[in-house]
Amino acid sequence: MSAGDRTQAGYRATLEKRPAEVAAMFDRVAGRYDVTNTVLSGGLDAGWRRATREALGARSGQTVLDVAAGTGVSTVELASGGVTAIACDFSQGMLRAGAHRPVPMVAGDAMALPLADESVDGVVISFGLRNVADPDAALREFARVTRPGGTLVVCEFSTPTWAPWRTVYLEYLMRALPSIARAVSSNPEAYVYLAESIRAWPPQQPMAAKLQAAGWGDVAWRNLTGGIVALHRGTKRG
Template sequence: MAIGGRAEATGVRAGLDKRPAEVAAMFDRVAGRYDLTNTVLSGGLDAGWRRATREALGARPGATVLDVAAGTAVSTVELAADGVHAIACDFSQGMLWAGASRDVPKVAGDAMALPLADESVDGVVISFGLRNVADPVAALREFSRVTRPGGTLVVCEFSSPVWGPFRTVYTEYLMRALPAIARAVSSNPEAYVYLAESIRAWPAQAELAGWLQQAGWSGVEWRDLTGGVVALHRGTKR
């Protein structure tokens, strides 16, 4: 994993008001066409982001990995491709039902209160879900609780493009084009207005790295994908 930066500890920045029950209900409403909408909105880049996340985790065959905010479990199937025992976890029952045909274990659970025992998994992955959590640092601590010492966390999340002109164009796309495209393909287009706002309000790479450190993860580093549209953050359980 190429290193795009090193972590510097920083405080949590206030974001959007995210009530878990309301966010879960929103995802229930978009579940039916969620995967299609993601592929269209990302221009087909989502599959490559999933592969990069699996590679960053680097789990060995037989390892147990928890995929938090797994949605319809398409990301969990990717993680399981290397012989990994991957478990899908999401607080949206609608999402889990939409992915019922995917042959991976599934469990309903909140990122801030996972239904797993202490030090019961070898790694945790959360893709495009941390920004929807009411208290991201509390969730990062919870991920540490369930991870065995030496285990790995990978956070795949939208981030801040590193080139200024591209960042400006990208922000314009988020607030104008993304909701318009969602109206054509999503089962609940209004939800994508929230999603666009949540991406714009999310911290840049160095600040998120600081959150991982604040939550107790060591060796924190990140790698930019697609010019910083997405960033992979990785840390190790002490």
């Protein structure tokens, strides 16, 4: 096994079930996280954020929670038209990197949010649920803090629907993504873990079943960019 292989295996073994290690990893990439995401997505990230805001459909006067918000770029997108959007992340480094943004920021774990029961009108988590130690517990926690009739939107990498495109995409994840990250990221080894976490994430239908099992109703999804990203939406049952 080469030194690079050992490094990659070490990241997989270390991060798999240790939330503190995942948070520390994000602390290390926080400084160039937004730039790296834009480069790796080919600039598609801005459109994905807009689509997430539109799927949430929050109205003026409502309060929404952006979980795993990172530096708050996605939260700023949500905070438009009189909507109050709160950024929440378990990485202190990410919160510090986004402290200049004009949105409230709180430290918190997706599985134990620092909010009261039924205190927000909607919850969004973008590209973060797959990094949670227990995604099913997080989905239940999102339901706890959401008012009846409120909305959950999960924006996450998913499975391309066209087989040839799926093959190209998976090759990019495992080969090109870490290589590009070495040029632009402050911690390129972390993107080995991120690529593997994307590959291991369930496709659209099983993900919808997870939302339903956690108590969300009217669950549906919409594919973006040929299924590279999927927006799953659910409503808090009254």
